[in-house]
Each structure stands twice: as C-alpha cells, then as structure tokens.
Amino acid sequence: MRIFKDADEMQRWSMEQRISGNTIGFVPTMGYLHNGHLSLIEEARAECDLVVVSVFVNPAQFGPKEDFGSYPRDARGDLEMCEGAGVAAVFMPTLDAMYAKDASVGVNETSLSLGLCGTSRPGHFRGVCTVVAKLLNIIQPQVMVLGQKDYQQAAVLTRMIRDLNFPVELKIAPIMREPDGLAMSSRNIYLTKEQRSQALAIGAALTKAHDCFYAGESSADEIKRQMRAELQENALDIDYVEIVNGLELRPVQSVEMGNVALIAAFCGKTRLIDNCIL
Amino acid sequence: MRIFKDADEMQRWSMEQRISGNTIGFVPTMGYLHNGHLSLIEEARAECDLVVVSVFVNPAQFGPKEDFGSYPRDARGDLEMCEGAGVAAVFMPTLDAMYAKDASVGVNETSLSLGLCGTSRPGHFRGVCTVVAKLLNIIQPQVMVLGQKDYQQAAVLTRMIRDLNFPVELKIAPIMREPDGLAMSSRNIYLTKEQRSQALAIGAALTKAHDCFYAGESSADEIKRQMRAELQENALDIDYVEIVNGLELRPVQSVEMGNVALIAAFCGKTRLIDNCIL
Numbered sequence: 213m214r215i216f217k218d219a220d221e222m223q224r225w226s227m228e229q230r231i232s233g234n235t236i237g238f239v240p241t242m243g244y245l246h247n248g249h250l251s252l253i254e255e256a257r258a259e260c261d262l263v264v265v266s267v268f269v270n271p272a273q274f275g276p277k278e279d280f281g282s283y284p285r286d287a288r289g290d291l292e293m294c295e296g297a298g299v300a301a302v303f304m305p306t307l308d309a310m311y312a313k314d315a316s317v318g319v320n321e322t323s324l325s326l327g328l329c330g331t332s333r334p335g336h337f338r339g340v341c342t343v344v345a346k347l348l349n350i351i352q353p354q355v356m357v358l359g360q361k362d363y364q365q366a367a368v369l370t371r372m373i374r375d376l377n378f379p380v381e382l383k384i385a386p387i388m389r390e391p392d393g394l395a396m397s398s399r400n401i402y403l404t405k406e407q408r409s410q411a412l413a414i415g416a417a418l419t420k421a422h423d424c425f426y427a428g429e430s431s432a433d434e435i436k437r438q439m440r441a442e443l444q445e446n447a448l449d450i451d452y453v454e455i456v457n458g459l460e461l462r463p464v465q466s467v468e469m470g471n472v473a474l475i476a477a478f479c480g481k482t483r484l485i486d487n488c489i490l
Numbered sequence: 491m492r493i494f495k496d497a498d499e500m501q502r503w504s505m506e507q508r509i510s511g512n513t514i515g516f517v518p519t520m521g522y523l524h525n526g527h528l529s530l531i532e533e534a535r536a537e538c539d540l541v542v543v544s545v546f547v548n549p550a551q552f553g554p555k556e557d558f559g560s561y562p563r564d565a566r567g568d569l570e571m572c573e574g575a576g577v578a579a580v581f582m583p584t585l586d587a588m589y590a591k592d593a594s595v596g597v598n599e600t601s602l603s604l605g606l607c608g609t610s611r612p613g614h615f616r617g618v619c620t621v622v623a624k625l626l627n628i629i630q631p632q633v634m635v636l637g638q639k640d641y642q643q644a645a646v647l648t649r650m651i652r653d654l655n656f657p658v659e660l661k662i663a664p665i666m667r668e669p670d671g672l673a674m675s676s677r678n679i680y681l682t683k684e685q686r687s688q689a690l691a692i693g694a695a696l697t698k699a700h701d702c703f704y705a706g707e708s709s710a711d712e713i714k715r716q717m718r719a720e721l722q723e724n725a726l727d728i729d730y731v732e733i734v735n736g737l738e739l740r741p742v743q744s745v746e747m748g749n750v751a752l753i754a755a756f757c758g759k760t761r762l763i764d765n766c767i768l
Contacts, residue, residue: 216519219655222659223655227657230508230509231509231511233509312652312653314601315653315740316599316600316601316602316649316653317597317598317599317600317619317652317654318597318598318600318650319595319596319597319623319654319655320595320596320597320598321594321595322594322595323592323594324594338507341595342654345623345654346653346654346655349654349655349656349657350655352657371594371595372595373626374590374595375589375590375593375594375595375596376595376597376620376623377497377624377628378503378627379505379626379627379628379630380499384631392622400722443572460592465710475540
C-alpha cells in the first residue's frame with residue numbers, strides 16, 4: 213500500500229494508474245476510520261481496480277467554535293485498517309500540503325447547502341466543496357463513494373459534480389449502524405456511557421418517523437412533532453428535525469415515499485446527525 | 491476535425507484520447523477568432539499531440555449592462571480557422587449544455603480578482619473561474635494556453651489551478667497586436683474608424699510607461715500620470731490605469747522590473763484592455 217503526503221506525488225501516481233488503464237475508486241475521509249468507512253471502501257473495491265482513501269481533517273469545514281482541534285485522530289490505526297481492506301494508496305496530506313498560505317479560491321454551493329446543517333454551520337459546505345474539488349483533481353477517480361449518513365453533504369457534492377462537470381461517478385452507500393442502532397461516526401468516541409445511551413433516541417426518532425409514515429401519517433408537522441418528542445424525552449438538544457424531498461432538500465408539508473427525515477442533535481457537546489429515506 | 495456540442499460527448503472523447511496516450515492542449519475562447527487566438531493554438535500545438543478549442547460566449551462572465559447580447563459571433567468562420575490551424579476538436583456548446591437551469595455551484599477567487607477589472611465588473615471573475623473549471627473538467631487538457639492580454643484573468647486562473655489542484659499546466663502567450671499597435675481583440679470590431687484611431691492611445695500609453703520606466707522613472711504615480719495624460723489627450727474614458735506586481739496584482743508605489751502596467755478604457759461604448767510587463 214502506497215502512502216502519499218504530497219499532493220503532486222499523489223496526483224502523479226493517480227495519472228500513471230489512469231494511463232495504464234486502472235480505474236480508481238475514491239473514499240474521502242477525515243480518518244479515525246470505523247466500519248462505516250470500511251463499507252465505503254468495499255463499495256469502491258467492487259466498482260474499481262484500485263481504491264484510494266484520503267485521510268485529512270479539513271479545517272476549512274469546521275467553524276471557529278467547533279471541534280477541529282479535538283477531532284479524533286489515529287493515523288496508525290487508519291493505515292492498518294486501509295491495508296487490511298486492500299486499499300492501494302492512502303493520501304494523508306499535511307495542512308500545508310493542502311492549503312497555500314495565500315489560498316484564495318473556493319467552491320460555493322448556493323442552494324442545497326443553505327438549510328439543515330448549512331444553517332447551523334455557516335461555511336461548512338464551502339469547506340467541504342473546496343476540499344473535495346481539490347481531492348478529485350488530485351486523485352482523479354472514476355468513482356467516489358460517500359456515506360448516506362451525511363445526506364446533505366452527498367446531495368451538495370452530487371450538485372457540485374454535475375455543475376462543475378467533474379468526470380466522476382458518485383455512489384452513496386447506506387448508513388452503517390452499531391448493533392443497538394446508533395449510526396457509526398468518528399464522533400461517537402466523544403460520548404460518555406450515559407450520553408451513548410441517550411443518543412439512541414436519534415435512531416429511535418427516525419424509526420418512529422418511518423413507522424408513522426408507513427402507518428398512513430402524511431403530515432410532516434405531525435411526524436416531526438413525534439420525532440422531537442422522542443428526542444426531548446431523552447434530553448437531547450435539537451439542532452434540527454426536518455423532512456425534505458430527496459434531491460432539492462426542500463422541506464415538505466405532505467410526506468411522500470423517497471422523502472428524507474433528518475436529525476441533528478447535541479448530546480452534551482457532541483453534535484450527531486442521522487437520517488432515514490422514507 | 492471533430493465538433494462537439496454536448497459536454498458528456500466532449501468529455502468522453504477527451505478521456506479516450508488521454509487513455510490512448512495523447513496529450514491535449516486547450517485554448518478556451520469566446521469565439522470570433524483572430525490572429526491572437528491563432529497564436530494560442532500554435533503554442534498549444536507545439537506543446538501537445540492534440541489541440542482542443544472551446545468556443546462559448548459565457549453569459550456568467552458578463553454583467554447585466556455589458557455586451558453579452560451583442561458580442562460578435564461567427565461559428566462558421568471560427569470552425570474554418572480552427573480547421574486551418576490543425577485543431578483536433580472544437581467544443582461549441584449551447585447555453586443549456588453548459589448550465590443547468592438550477593445550477594448552484596460556482597468557483598470564487600477572493601484576492602486577485604477584487605481590483606482592476608474586478609472592480610468595474612463585479613461577478614466577472616466568478617463567471618470566468620466557474621466556466622474554466624467546467625471546461626478543464628470536460629476537456630481534461632495537460633496544457634491550457636491563455637493570452638497575456640487578459641493579464642488579470644491569467645493571474646486569477648493561475649491561482650485557481652494552484653488552489654484547486656487542477657492537473658494542468660498553464661502557458662501565457664504574448665499579446666498579439668495589429669501592425670499599428672492595437673492589441674488584437676474580438677471587441678475591436680465594435681470600433682468606428684475614428685474610435686479605431688483613438689484606441690491607439692492605449693498602446694501608446696503603455697509604450698510611454700515602458701519608456702518612462704527604462705529612462706529611470708520609478709514613481710508609479712508619475713508614470714501613471716503620463717499614461718492618463720496620453721489617454722485623455724485622445725478623449726478615451728479611463729476605467730483604470732494601474733501598475734501592479736506581477737503575481738499578487740498589488741498596486742506598487744515604486745516600480746520594479748517585472749511589474750505590469752495595465753489599462754482599461756472605454757472608446758465610445760467599447761471597453762478595451764491592454765497591458766505591458768515592464
């Protein structure tokens with residue numbers, strides 16, 4: 213397995229692979245890999261000759277009061293996991309290798325990125341779009357695999373790929389959950405034992421939305437009321453509870469199949485997100 | 491010579507060329523090609539196996555009161571000129587092929603694009619960066635050739651390529667001039683005979699800046715005063731007269747070799763730009 217810290221070297225390697233006829237599947241991550249990431253790597257392996265994983269905690273997508281500094285990191289563990297998963301190359305750049313001191317170019321999405329996480333995390337999606345545009349140019353994959361857990365991110369990047377004509381196909385892999393239903397996330401490590409148990413209310417609220425809808429309820433207000441009740445009973449601090457249409461992420465009044473129920477909530481200081489396609 | 495109107499077909503062709511080992515040199519244009527463009531095509535041919543020229547009058551880089559509607563167009567003439575110059579493929583998309591109705595992603599440069607033309611043409615460089623990012627992803631060239639006449643554009647795109655890691659090398663080709671010194675431009679067609687003669691003051695003012703500097707004058711204020719005088723004597727309406735350092739485009743006080751003198755001026759309703767590296 214090759215490990216690259218320099219963007220130009222990574223790019224050269226990718227170009228050589230492309231010219232020699234190999235297809236590249238790419239999984240962008242912020243590291244501290246878990247089984248959710250492994251499922252993305254497996255999806256990429258099924259689609260392409262070679263898998264490249266990037267491990268980069270991207271400061272540009274964190275707000276000034278967010279957890280950039282404390283975000284969990286484990287380079288050695290990540291490399292072992294990638295090696296075990298048959299990854300061909302890991303791109304693990306330093307901050308300086310990714311951003312020049314006078315960097316002044318960014319990629320902005322101005323529609324899908326405004327609501328939901330975009331409301332509570334201004335600048336987040338600009339950071340995400342910019343770093344993923346860079347990574348796509350460096351790694352030049354045919355396929356990029358993202359997780360459905362970051363539903364809005366996947367929608368925004370789908371839009372970016374379309375609007376900027378990136379020559380890559382995007383695959384969205386299903387949410388991986390712990391046996392008790394908590395969506396896998398590197399941030400779960402932050403949770404105390406008690407919070408870990410509280411956090412189950414997020415998955416429970418989504419299950420409630422699902423069951424409610426398939427029992428015949430179509431009022432978004434009523435379904436969201438029940439979701440909020442579930443979260444509040446477990447003392448979670450709600451950022452948003454929303455039901456949107458799948459492509460434009462517009463809140464709906466009357467719920468239809470294919471709409472998406474989404475939750476962001478704080479469990480102590482830890483912000484968790486999860487969603488469910490109805 | 492191949493002609494593509496569809497972005498996906500263009501992209502597929504480019505990918506096939508890349509995989510079969512051909513290098514692509516790319517010249518982005520707004521059409522109405524002249525000898526200035528031809529010199530860019532020749533530069534691209536000298537560098538690469540195949541040359542692709544795009545012809546697209548990009549509405550996103552025109553302001554609401556600018557000349558998008560009247561910008562000169564001559565598709566047949568452009569194709570003939572490309573054919574004669576040994577171009578392998580022309581990308582001539584329709585508006586719909588380039589921008590989805592709900593397009594919401596753009597590329598912003600927030601430093602070099604603020605002054606000079608960016609001041610009088612807000613949004614212009616966002617339009618330029620966005621369309622060139624799209625064209626780079628569609629055409630996937632190893633080399634892109636731009637003209638020095640649009641000096642700020644070349645600087646902004648150099649920055650974009652660096653900051654977003656586009657896998658392309660940028661070449662800047664020298665300004666081509668008419669025998670009397672007027673910089674070649676598709677917009678010269680707008681000029682009446684009288685304006686055409688007035689417009690020579692732009693080149694003359696730059697020559698004055700050059701001669702003045704090499705005669706020992708290092709005060710930017712003094713050189714700019716003389717440049718403005720030249721333009722005003724010929725009744726040109728000055729947009730800006732500036733001397734900047736070559737990379738960051740910051741106005742200088744004390745002029746040094748490698749600084750760039752730039753002019754934008756209206757000749758009637760026609761806005762002309764020109765520059766000279768000192």
